[in-house]
Amino acid sequence: TAGITQAPTSQILAAGRSMTLRCTQDMRHNAMYWYRQDLGLGLRLIHYSNTAGTTGKGEVPDGYSVSRANTDDFPLTLASAVPSQTSVYFCASSDSMRTSGGAEVFGPGTRLTVL
Amino acid sequence: GQNIDQPTEMTATEGAIVQINCTYQTSGFNGLFWYQQHAGEAPTFLSYNVLDGLEEKGRFSSFLSRSKGYSYLLLKELQMKDSASYLCAVLDSNYQLIWGAGTKLIIKP
Numbered sequence: 333t334a335g336i337t338q339a340p341t342s343q344i345l346a347a348g349r350s351m352t353l354r355c356t357q358d359m360r361h362n363a364m365y366w367y368r369q370d371l372g373l374g375l376r377l378i379h380y381s382n383t384a385g386t387t388g389k390g391e392v393p394d395g396y397s398v399s400r401a402n403t404d405d406f407p408l409t410l411a412s413a414v415p416s417q418t419s420v421y422f423c424a425s426s427d428s429m430r431t432s433g434g435a436e437v438f439g440p441g442t443r444l445t446v447l
Numbered sequence: 448g449q450n451i452d453q454p455t456e457m458t459a460t461e462g463a464i465v466q467i468n469c470t471y472q473t474s475g476f477n478g479l480f481w482y483q484q485h486a487g488e489a490p491t492f493l494s495y496n497v498l499d500g501l502e503e504k505g506r507f508s509s510f511l512s513r514s515k516g517y518s519y520l521l522l523k524e525l526q527m528k529d530s531a532s533y534l535c536a537v538l539d540s541n542y543q544l545i546w547g548a549g550t551k552l553i554i555k556p
Contacts, residue, residue, distance in 0.1 A: 374546030
C-alpha cells in the first residue's frame with residue numbers, strides 16, 4: 333500500500349542525546365514536511381523540502397535539522413534533545429507545492445518523550 | 448499575527464447534522480483545508496476551498512467566505528466513526544500553512 337512510513341513509532345530519549353526520526357514515502361511526491369503536534373496547539377511546521385536537494389525552515393526549526401538526499405527519504409535529526417521537544421512528530425508529503433493547493437498526506441507519527 | 452479560531456470541542460448525536468466553524472486572520476489567503484484526525488492517528492485530508500461557496504463530498508460539505516474570513520465543515524447523518532478532531536488550515540500569502548488547534552467532535556448514540 334502506497335504511503336508514508338515513519339520510524340520509530342515511539343521513543344523515550346535522555347536529554348542531551350541525539351536522535352534521527354526516519355520518514356520514507358513511496359508516492360514520488362516532490363514536497364515533504366516535518367510537523368510537531370502538541371496538545372492544545374495546531375500543527376507546527378519544523379522544516380520542509382519542496383524537492384530533493386533543497387530544504388527550508390518552518391515555524392519552529394531551532395534544535396532540528398533535515399536533509400533530502402533523494403525523493404523518498406526525509407530524516408529529521410535532533411542534535412541534542414531537550415524536554416521541550418517532547419511531542420508527536422508527523423512527516424507529510426504532497427504531490428505538488430502549496431502553490432497548487434496540494435493536499436498533504438501524513439505518516440502515522442512518532443511519539444517522542446525527552447526526559 | 449496570524450490566527451485560526453475553531454471551537455475546542457463539540458458534541459452531537461448520531462444521525463444528526465453538525466457544523467464546525469473556522470475563522471481566520473492571516474496575511475493573505477491562498478486556500479483553506481479541512482483535515483480529520485482520529486485519536487492517536489495521523490490527519491487525513493477532507494476538503495480544499497479556494498473560492499467562495501460550498502463544496503460537497505458525500506456526507507461532508509465545506510463552505511468558504513473569503514470576505515468574512517470564515518469557513519465551516521458540515522457533517523450530515525453523523526456516524527460514531529465521525530468522532531474525531533477536525534483541523535482547519537489556511538494557506539497565507541507566502542503559501543505557509545497556518546493550522547488551527549482543531550475541534551474535537553464527540554458523537555453520542
